[in-house]
Amino acid sequence: MKITKKEVEHVAHLARLTLTNEELDRMTGQLDNILSYIDKLGELDTRQVVPTSHVFSVSNAFREDVVKESLSREEALMNGPQHNGEMFQVPRII
Numbered sequence: 609m610k611i612t613k614k615e616v617e618h619v620a621h622l623a624r625l626t627l628t629n630e631e632l633d634r635m636t637g638q639l640d641n642i643l644s645y646i647d648k649l650g651e652l653d654t655r656q657v658v659p660t661s662h663v664f665s666v667s668n669a670f671r672e673d674v675v676k677e678s679l680s681r682e683e684a685l686m687n688g689p690q691h692n693g694e695m696f697q698v699p700r701i702i
Contacts, residue, residue, distance in 0.1 A: 610643040611636060 616636045620627050627635065685691040
């Protein structure tokens with residue numbers, strides 16, 4: 609076993625989790641399986657593998673900034689429930 613029940617209890621305490629004995633046993637087994645899998649991945653020779661941040665090559669799709677007409681104040685305000693002609697009115701929150 610890669611992780612002990614005591615270690616799972618410690619992590620649960622740090623995370624402010626209250627686990628039953630059944631949950632502790634289940635979590636210990638699940639975390640042990642995860643850590644075993646990670647160890648298995650560590651056996652692979654990855655020296656020739658280029659680090660990637662995405663599976664697919666990603667490039668930014670920038671567009672030219674084009675000045676165009678936007679909504680008028682009246683058109684924008686007509687979508688709100690309440691306005692005073694210049695801005696949306698919302699209830700005061702203190």
